[in-house]
Amino acid sequence: MSCINTSLTEIKFCNLNNSGGITNVYLAPSESVLSTTASTGTITGISMSGSSKFIEYQFNKNTGNYTEEAAISLENGSTFFTTTLSLVIPRREVAKRNSILLVSSGQRNLKIIIKDGNGLYWYMGYANSANLTALGEGSGTAMGDGSKYSLTFLAQEPELMPEVSSTIIASLIA
DSSP states (O other): OOSOOOOSSOOOOOOOOOOOSEEEEEEEEGGGEEEEEEETTEEEEEEESTTOOBEEOOOOTTSEEEEEEEEEETTTTEEEEEEEEEEEEESOOHHHHHHHHHHHGGGOOEEEEEEETTSOEEEETTTTOBEEEEEEOOSOSSGGGOOEEEEEEEEEESSOOOEEOGGGHHHHBO
16 A cells, blocks of 8 residues: 555555755745646645745744644534744845745735755745734843844635645745
């Protein structure tokens, strides 16, 4: 039997190499994404308006992560998933400040592609978009603390994040 099984009658989990963490994050305003093509949990195409591209938000190694939590109410018959992405952007400077202001302005709706430690890409905000919901940090206290921004993005979706085919990534990022 293969490791991938879509039947609910038998589920087999394979012991594969598995790495945590995230390595890259790309953001785009929701209005820049015109359409997506998806099949069985994988996005195989994303159409962008004009020359729009996803912009990379750079962060240091081991300073970003995401979680996906299910909210399942048997009483109400509802299920949704909350994805929370946390990033620490190093070194406070005006270019980063201005970019963060654009992302946070008016609770802007975003589409986010996350590359995880296994080299897989995930699409945050597929149906309902994602938003910057918290911003913090500062100068730190000691020289070794560094100055930084801490960003938290949130998306509430009807399904877990779909994977984005790695074959389309190069055409999507600036």
